Amino acid sequence: MAKPKLKKIPTAQVQLGMYIEGFCGSWMEHPFWRSKFVITDAHELRLLHECAIKEVLIDVSQGLDVVPASASDAAAAPSPPATAPEPPPAPDTEAASMRAEYQRAAAICKAATGAVRHMFAEVRMGRAIDPEVARQVAEEITDSVLRNGGALISLARLKSADGYTYMHSVAVCALMVALARQLGLSAAETRAAGFAGLMHDLGKADVPLEVLNKAGRLTEAEFAQVRLHPEHGHRRLLAAGVDDPMALDVCLHHHERLDGKGYPKRLAGEAISRMARMGAVCDVYDAITSNRPYKEGWDPAESLAKMAQWTHGHLDAAIFQAFVRSLGIYPTGSLVRLSNGKLAVVVEQSKASLLKPVVKTVFSTTSNERVQPQLIDLSAPDCRWQIEKRENPKDWKIPDLDAVWMDELANPQGA
Structure with missing residues (x-):
């Protein structure tokens, strides 16, 4: 097998017949499952040109090389030295909101x-x-x-x-x-x-x-x-x-x-x-x-x-x-009945207790109607309410239950 001859080139210069050795960026920035392959399809080439990756490594021992516009261009602008893609930064170990x-x-x-x-x-x-x-x-x-x-x-x-x-x-x-x-x-x-x-x-x-x-x-x-x-x-x-x-x-x-x-x-x-x-x-x-x-x-x-x-x-x-x-005993998205007669959806787990998550009220069993949503941390020292039991959302005809807790994740009250 020929010894690899690697070059880092701008994504815009990639042509059909080139062998991609690696992407200089995160996998989330390009649409390909493979990281080493020959570009043989015009659709794949278009996807590569349109993705967020700015540079790629090519192996010219297994595919086509970059063709400069002229010999003088080649002399004036030599290919950058090949280096491996920089490793992604270490994940932030602090708890994210x-x-x-x-x-x-x-x-x-x-x-x-x-x-x-x-x-x-x-x-x-x-x-x-x-x-x-x-x-x-x-x-x-x-x-x-x-x-x-x-x-x-x-x-x-x-x-x-x-x-x-x-x-x-x-x-x-x-x-x-x-x-x-x-x-x-x-x-x-x-x-x-x-x-x-x-x-x-x-x-x-x-x-x-x-x-x-x-x-x-x-x-x-x-x-x-x-x-x-x-x-x-x-x-x-x-x-x-x-x-x-x-x-x-x-x-x-x-x-x-x-x-x-x-x-x-x-x-x-x-x-x-x-x-x-x-x-x-x-x-x-x-x-x-x-x-x-x-x-x-x-x-x-x-x-x-x-x-x-x-x-x-x-x-x-x-x-x-x-x-x-x-x-959590009541996973996020679960519908529960509180001791105040309200139905609430679980939006976040509490570190204090598996039985006392953060919930968002959605329905009153007393008036049998939707209520203005209220966020309640059941583990808070001054909270007077607790979960009495879980409820089946189908019994209460609340079709947007998932949207309720997702909205709280995306736009939490007080944010």
Whole structure:
């Protein structure tokens, strides 16, 4: 193989036939899942020219070189020396405000979901994924959760039915990071958990889209196709050179059950690793709280109540308890009844108590009508009210519940 000959050039100078060795900037600033490839398509070239990346590295030993306008131009303006892209700055370790992190999390959700969509498209076209870009995506999600987990996790739950598959990967990545931190895993293990969560459903790229997006109940033959996705994903990861044992394990075993009735290997009990059991809890929670082509998602608090019943044989009880602590007993977006007769939506968790989150009133059960929203920190020393029970939003016909708490994240009172 020829020795690489690298040059850094302005993005505007990239032409068809050039080999892109790397982008000089964040993965969020360009639309490509791969970081090393030949530009062979006019559409890809246009996307590159229009993206926010100003410079790229090209390898002229594997693709075309820059052609100067004339020999004198070449002498006057030699190619800049090739250097590796500067590493991104270290994440701010100080806790971000909910409003600031909401805005950052919204941008990360959008970019990461687009990246996963592109990754799946690459797989469907028979191309290998780029683990380097995948890790950058997982790192960005991980940093957001470590700064303020509630923002990105709450946003990732809000997904359209047709975009479920892609944002599901983003959501499970975020949930795995929060759970790993709650379990006291090391920093390295926490980041490995995030990467495993992002890649856990890669094999669904091998499931036919008409099956993946089917609005009705799957036939037994169609479900058999879906059940193959852990093995497909495991194979794809190995083919891409991913040797991370946690990512490979979660990808292959996140559908195993403690009672041995899962798939693909029908493992049981301690034969299922802790990381795979974590993956199972995170995967199930995001699945049942999300809108799917064939059903609406359940309320977050209702979902946790249902999952508590599945810890006998399906989910690991200790890991599930840690998962509840990582989200809060009343996760963001839950509808609850207060002791003053008001219904309120949970907008933020309290550090003081899992039972006393920050809520925003939306409805009066006394007058049976909407009320002027009021933000209440139930953990405040002078707060006289408490949560009596969770409520099902469908029973109260409050269609804009998600918009209420999202508005508080974007425009908190007093900001």
